[in-house]
Amino acid sequence: MTANPLAATDTEPGKEPRKELGEELGEELDRIRSEIIAARGADDARYIRTVIATQRGLEAGGRAALAVSLFPPAWAAGTAMLSVAKILENMELGHNILHGQWDWMGDPAIHSSTWEWDFLTPAEAWKHTHNHLHHTWTNVVDRDRDLGYVVFRMSADQPWYPRHLAQPLYNFVLAPLFEWGIALYDLEPETVASGSRSWRSFVTDLTGLLTKATRQIAKDYVLFPLLAGPSALPCLMGNLTANTARNLWSHTIIFCGHFPGDVQTFTEEHVEGETRGQWYLRQIQGSANIDGGGLFHVLSGNLGHQIEHHAFPDLPSNRYAEIAPRVRELCEKYDIPYVTGPLWRQYGSAWGRILRFAVPTPRRPA
Amino acid sequence: MPALPALMGRLLTTASWLTSPLAPDDYLGLIDPLLDARLPAGRVTAVRPQTPDATTLTLRPGRGWAGHRAGQYLAVGVEIDGVRHWRTYSLTSVPDRADGLLTITVKAAPGGRVSPRLAHRTPPGTVLRIGPAQGEFVLPDRLRDRILFVTAGSGITPAMGMIRTLVRGRTPPPDVLLLHSAPGADDSIFSDELHAAERRLTWLSYGEHHTRPHGRLTPDALVRLCPDWRERETWACGPAGLLDAMEDHWSGAGLRERLHVERFRLAPVAPPDPCAAPGGRALFTRTGTETAADASTPLLAVGESAGVPMPYGCRRGICFGCLVPLTYGRVRDLRTGEIHDGTGQLIQTCVSAAAGPVSLDA
Numbered sequence: 001m002t003a004n005p006l007a008a009t010d011t012e013p014g015k016e017p018r019k020e021l022g023e024e025l026g027e028e029l030d031r032i033r034s035e036i037i038a039a040r041g042a043d044d045a046r047y048i049r050t051v052i053a054t055q056r057g058l059e060a061g062g063r064a065a066l067a068v069s070l071f072p073p074a075w076a077a078g079t080a081m082l083s084v085a086k087i088l089e090n091m092e093l094g095h096n097i098l099h100g101q102w103d104w105m106g107d108p109a110i111h112s113s114t115w116e117w118d119f120l121t122p123a124e125a126w127k128h129t130h131n132h133l134h135h136t137w138t139n140v141v142d143r144d145r146d147l148g149y150v151v152f153r154m155s156a157d158q159p160w161y162p163r164h165l166a167q168p169l170y171n172f173v174l175a176p177l178f179e180w181g182i183a184l185y186d187l188e189p190e191t192v193a194s195g196s197r198s199w200r201s202f203v204t205d206l207t208g209l210l211t212k213a214t215r216q217i218a219k220d221y222v223l224f225p226l227l228a229g230p231s232a233l234p235c236l237m238g239n240l241t242a243n244t245a246r247n248l249w250s251h252t253i254i255f256c257g258h259f260p261g262d263v264q265t266f267t268e269e270h271v272e273g274e275t276r277g278q279w280y281l282r283q284i285q286g287s288a289n290i291d292g293g294g295l296f297h298v299l300s301g302n303l304g305h306q307i308e309h310h311a312f313p314d315l316p317s318n319r320y321a322e323i324a325p326r327v328r329e330l331c332e333k334y335d336i337p338y339v340t341g342p343l344w345r346q347y348g349s350a351w352g353r354i355l356r357f358a359v360p361t362p363r364r365p366a
Numbered sequence: 367m368p369a370l371p372a373l374m375g376r377l378l379t380t381a382s383w384l385t386s387p388l389a390p391d392d393y394l395g396l397i398d399p400l401l402d403a404r405l406p407a408g409r410v411t412a413v414r415p416q417t418p419d420a421t422t423l424t425l426r427p428g429r430g431w432a433g434h435r436a437g438q439y440l441a442v443g444v445e446i447d448g449v450r451h452w453r454t455y456s457l458t459s460v461p462d463r464a465d466g467l468l469t470i471t472v473k474a475a476p477g478g479r480v481s482p483r484l485a486h487r488t489p490p491g492t493v494l495r496i497g498p499a500q501g502e503f504v505l506p507d508r509l510r511d512r513i514l515f516v517t518a519g520s521g522i523t524p525a526m527g528m529i530r531t532l533v534r535g536r537t538p539p540p541d542v543l544l545l546h547s548a549p550g551a552d553d554s555i556f557s558d559e560l561h562a563a564e565r566r567l568t569w570l571s572y573g574e575h576h577t578r579p580h581g582r583l584t585p586d587a588l589v590r591l592c593p594d595w596r597e598r599e600t601w602a603c604g605p606a607g608l609l610d611a612m613e614d615h616w617s618g619a620g621l622r623e624r625l626h627v628e629r630f631r632l633a634p635v636a637p638p639d640p641c642a643a644p645g646g647r648a649l650f651t652r653t654g655t656e657t658a659a660d661a662s663t664p665l666l667a668v669g670e671s672a673g674v675p676m677p678y679g680c681r682r683g684i685c686f687g688c689l690v691p692l693t694y695g696r697v698r699d700l701r702t703g704e705i706h707d708g709t710g711q712l713i714q715t716c717v718s719a720a721a722g723p724v725s726l727d728a
Contacts, residue, residue: 034702045448053396060393063384100686106443106450106711109392109405112686113712116387131685215386223383279682313684 021334026277028330033312036319037104045105047318051092051298052110058085062242063224069234078235082242084299087249089118091301096317098123099131103314120183122212125205129186135313139258139286140266146258147265149174149185153357155265160360167358171255171351178247183209249299252347253290257306260288260349262339283310284331289324289340296343297321307338399428399493406430410492411467420473420520420555421485422458427468427496434461434468434499436531437524437601437628441497442470444480450495452708453480454630456523456603457499460531471555473520503601503628505531509540510599514592516612518547518583518604524628525601526556529563529570539569543592547575547583547604583608585615596621603628649725650674651693659720664700665690666715669728676715676728683717690715695724 058081065078094117096102102110116123129145137143141157148154152171153164174181187205191197220239228235264285271282290296290304297304297320305320308327315323331338341349381390395402400409408425415421434440439456455470474485488494505528515525525544532539548554554574564572573591575583589595602612602625609627616625648659648668657672659665666688669676679687683701689712696707697718705721706713715726 030701037702037704041447042445043448045445056388056393056396100689100714103686103689103712105448106452106708109395111712113689118387127685127687128679132679132687135684136680136682212387215383219384219386227384276682314686 021336022275022277022281024277025330025334025336026275026280029280029311029327030276032323032326033315036312036315036323040104040316040319044316044318045107048093048097048102048105048110048316051088055085055088055093058082058088062238066224066231066235066238067228068231069228069238070231075234075238079238079241082238083245086118086242086246087299090246090250091253091303092298092317093117093301094119094123095301095303098127100314101316116212118216120179120209120213120216121186122208125186125208126182129188131313135310137271138283138310139264140268140271140282142268143271145185145188149181150190152354154259154353155357156361157265157267158357160357164358167354168351171354175248175251176244178251179243183213252343253300253303255350256290256343256346257288257303258286259353260339260341260346261353262337262349263288280311281336283307284327284336284338286310287339288346289338290346291340291342294321307340394429400426401429403428403430406496406498407493408468408496410488410490410494413488413490416471416555417473417553419485419553420471421488422469422471423484423488424459425468425470425494425496426466431468431496432498435504436461436528437504438499438501438527439524440468440470440499442484443495443497444483446479446483451480452495452497452710453484454497454500456527458523458526458530460527460534471520471523471526473555501628503603503626504528512541512594512598513543514595514598514600515542515544515546516583516588516600516602516604516608517544518608520555521603521605521628521630522546522555524603528601529560533563533567533570539567541569543571543573543598545573545575545583545588545591547577547608549578550576585611588612589615596624599624599626601626601628603630644722645720646695646723648720648723649694650728651725652728659724661698661719661721662700663719664716665697665713665718665720665724665726668720669715669726674728678716681716683714686714688715689713691727693725693727696721697724 062078062080062082062085065074065081067078069075069078094115097110097115098112098117100112103112108114112127119126134144134146139147139155141147141155148158152167153160187202187209188197189202192199192202220243221236224239225232225236266282266286271278274282284307287306287310289307290300292300292304302317302320303309305317305324308320308323309317311327312320312323328338330336378390385393389404391402391404395405399405399407406428408427408431410423411426412424413421414424434457437456439454441452441454443450443452445451455472457468458471459467459469472481472484474482501524503524515529517525529542529544532542544560546554546560551557551574557574560572564570575587575591577583592598596619600612600616602609606629609629612625613622613627616622645658645660645662647656648665649656650669650672653674655669655672655674657668659668666676666678666681670678677688677690679685681688692706692711692713693709696705697713698705698721699714700717700719706718713726715728
């Protein structure tokens, strides 16, 4: 919609006639939702199984090539295959399966309750902070911890502290180490410090993380390099590169999903007594899409369709592309901003926001 | 040769460090579903019609299959339109067959979703998920001298597994009488095989009761057909009416412990309009709490107000943090009206209400 997302700032949420618009919009979105639910079938099941088979094939191929990675072309091919495999595993498989998008198939092998991913954070911990806290309280200051991931200031509704001056630096460090950042974040250490959670529960979660992380680290940085024998060092470097590439990529996609300039944030007063329609509206106003082709969307876990994902987090990801034009049409009809743009622009815009709120800005009146 | 599987198992456990967080089985299963031991599967190798509506499927079980005892049943998972549906069928094959194959005989239920597909549209080569063998309706290690089987319809299937096992057995079999009830001769599953066996074997007698001309099989008729029923250890499988009547009759004679009964658990019948389904009582099996559940209150709220510690999350159907297995009955998704009735299926309690009596594993 808008020409220059960098220039835009949080719009005043109180100004929109939320109520009337919300309910009509909600009914129309509910209709889209039930249509897709009724249409889910064998083709969707085939899609997710194809992605799974492709991902495992790429991973096995990448590992095999890295086992002989003293030979430089094998290193390049192995690292590329493993990077793509890890990206698919994380984004299109892990993120979406853990959302319950494929629970309807009744296949215990592809189910939110059984799936575990190649990521430091155990699935259970992540489902709590992501599916529950983030998706329920999208962009609500003080409720959605994803809004700034505790360390960033991303909205004029958040108070400024001098430490925020360094947030461009944090982000620069966070990007290649994203899975470590998320692992620490999912432990919710600040809830123990503030006394709202017991030490015992924290230690349980920490043990879970350490157990999981040990296996993941041992696999990539000890066992596979050892098996590669003379190729140990290039194999280790290949694995490190693949993990870093995955981290950079998921950080990029995720920061572009909620932080480009036009995306709104909300206050707790704002969401009090929120209806289903208003909830939908907030999901749309609090998310940003990224334009791209089919392959881009698969590799981004279809989070280029972040708006559709936030409106319908449990619909199969392969269906977002077909819903997107209809959601966009509704936004035009009701004059709701539909924030979208090419990757470079959304990325620049997200960085713009990190820079902008690093310095003190006047707080918005509540 | 137990050394080889044991070694294989150890190797796979070690390899799981390389496939973490997946298991080696996840990769093996992509090569061939039968190699996946965690989610056992079977491949249909032969399809043989028995009657117009009953078909015998021969399955080659994969790595996860741990064997069975005669009379047990197994769960079969069939994928229809991307959704896996589970049903249970009695095993009709002899345990530990030399060729390792299993057989089940499926009778197509009119209007059913799964059984017509299995009976009529399952070509050889189809891979079906299978569960472990289950059930206590089995032949004991020490047999009485005389045995009676009373079966009706597809209730003959577990008895057939036992009779075939007795036929193949090394020890001299006991005297066996099988009384089977079916609408007519054409509907009688295994009829040819049983008649042939009866002619060949001195210890086996087989009688058919046809309900179309003669009405239902009653305990009085049974007693007439088998005068020495008091001396026989009896296994019965069929519709609830027949089994109830038999239980009463045997109990009345003080011989209830001589009667073994297998009830096929049927899915509850759908009300004509699922959206109009009334609520019911909800049983939370872990805590043993039972309470009223109306058709519009989410089961999460029902459980919590009854003091059941329920898993919860967003309370609006987004986060899948409240999944609980359904152990009995049917629930309605309050957002879509969709009905879920799969036993063991995980349901979102925050957006599901009771549609009739339900029980949840919480």
